[in-house]
Structure formats: C-alpha cells, structure tokens
Amino acid sequence: AILYPVYYLLYTNLSGELSGLDESTYDTTSIATHVLLAFHMLLINVLLVNLLIAMFNQSFQDVQSIQTDIWNYQQYAVVREYYDRPPLFLPFSTIFDIIALIKMFYHWYLRVRYNYANPLQRVFKVIAVQPELELVWQEFESASTYAYAQREALTKIDR
Template structure:
C-alpha cells in the first residue's frame, strides 16, 4: 500500500521538477516573454476553472440524480468517477458516451429532461465560456507582447536573484550548506560584525550606467517625496472648513 503512495508522490514530484526546469528557458530573450504569457494566462485559467467547476457539479449531480439514481455509491471515488470526470471531458468534446447512455432509454421523461439540460450545458460551457477564455488569453498575450523586453528583463533579474540565494548543493545535501551558513552567522554574531551580510546587486556592463542609475533613483525619490508632501498639503487644505459665522 505505502509503496504505491511513495510511487505516486515521486511521480508528481518528478512532474513538478520538469515543469520547474522550464524556468531556465526564461533567460533567453526570445522565450522569456512566452513564460510571462503562460504565467499570466494561468491566472486567467484559474478564474475560468472556478466557473467551470460550478457547471460541472451542477450538470453532473442533477443529471445523475435523474438517469443514474441508485446505480453507484456516493463515496469519494465513485463520485468523481461517475459524476465529475465524465462531465469534465465535455469541455474536451468527449460526450459520445453520455449520448450513448441517454439513447438506451430515449422515451423516458428523465432522459428527455437530461438531454435538454445537456444541450444547455454544452451551449454555455463549450461555446460561451471557452470563447471567453480564448478572449482573455488573447488580451493577455497582447498586453505582454507590448512590453515583452521589459517583462523579460525583470523576470530574468528575479530568476537570477532567486538562484543567487539558493544553496549550491541539491537536496537532500542542502542541510550541509545551511549548517555552514548558521555557523558563519553565529560567528559574526558573536563578533558583532554585520558587514558580511549576503546581498544581491546588479552591476552594469557599462561603467557610466551606474551613475545614471543612481541619478535616476535620486530623481525618482525626490519626485515621490514631492508627490507625498503635495498630497498631504492638499488633504490638509480640504479638511479645514471655513468658519462662516
């Protein structure tokens, strides 16, 4: 029993590892924006999943209550096998088994009601919701495409920063690096030395860019402070009510 559990866990872990290796493609300027598109499209897909789950449970439970009442037990495995999975495959266009099952007793009132519900379900899910999802994907792709280079640059910087702070050894040998880091931190803590803190800093390839970045940060800070002060003065002026009497 536990052997199968371990096998399933390792299989899912391997799948997640393969998915995570896609991040290494993000350092390529031509492929990095595509990963940003996938990430933003995943957010749209999550909203779509919430809506589609409601329709899946709605049609699955009501249709089985009319056509398959008492034919299976309502435990977890049977519930997903007979209600959730068949209705989910409607989204992929696989509904021949559903029609074949309804054609066994075509003149029964519950079968006719289920066919009407199936037509309504296919109209909403396979036409309306899927086209809505495609429209959301198109909008996301257009938004990312207009700022592809900047998105790639920021994602590449975040990717490098993430792996900069990662231990050089792979699991399960990372605890050795953590022990060394802890001893090093404890040693500097005893010496009251906080100068050896590990930090990430971007170094420009062209030397004069460092000065330009510093000037840009200074001007941006001044503009933000001026904006905050002006906002406070404006709010203070609006809160003062003149005494007409």
C-alpha cells in the first residue's frame, strides 16, 4: 500500500483517487485496477513521447528543407560571383581584361559588318530541369528580396 502512491506520483497527483483502491486489499478487482491503471499510464506516456518525437521530427524536416534551399541559393550566388572573374590576381588580370576587350570589339565588328551573331557567347543561366522548379526558385528569390527590403526599411526607420 505504501508503494502505490509513490508510483502514481511519477505520473500525476492522484491523492484522492488512490484511497479507494486500497480499501479492499483481498479483492481481485483492486489488484486488476492497479495493474490496468499502471499499464494505462505507461502506454499513455509512451504515446506522448512518440508524439513529441514526431513533432520534433516534423520541425527538423521543415528547417532542413528551408536550409537546403538557402544553401543552394548561396552556392549559386558564389558560383555566379566567380564566373566572370579572371583566373589570375590583379596585376595579371589586366591581360585577361585586354583580351576580353579585343574579343568584344571583334564580335562587335562582325555583328555590324556581317550581321553575325556570336554562337559562342558566354552566358550564365541556370535552366531548371523541371518547369515547376523554376517557379519555386522565383518564389524563393522574391521572398528573399522582400525580406531583405523589409530589413533595410526597418534599419532606416531605426536610424
């Protein structure tokens, strides 16, 4: 009889409800009630822990999906930034700038003189394999731009 209140205090405060269980100690329904109540409390606790794990798992999945989108966008930004840069550092990069200027004038001359379009012109554009992915990218870019504009507006107001 001393073990029951301590065991049930692990789960909740049942001070008034447990007194009726110990009145008839030789009754089989009293023992069955204790066993069923203990089994019920254990089962409910297991279910609640599983529910908590499922909720954390869903939150983690949401954060992981958003994080993957942000990482892909930042990787694209880094690749885009270094796409147009010359391969050498500043003193030697002027050589590549001069070569690019000569190519630009040469293609301009071909276009004006012979109405020739350059098929080998360097273009950096990511084309989505799936058309709906392009829409997702546009929505993400517009949401990011909107969030950035809101932050900038708030910092100007705070100043």
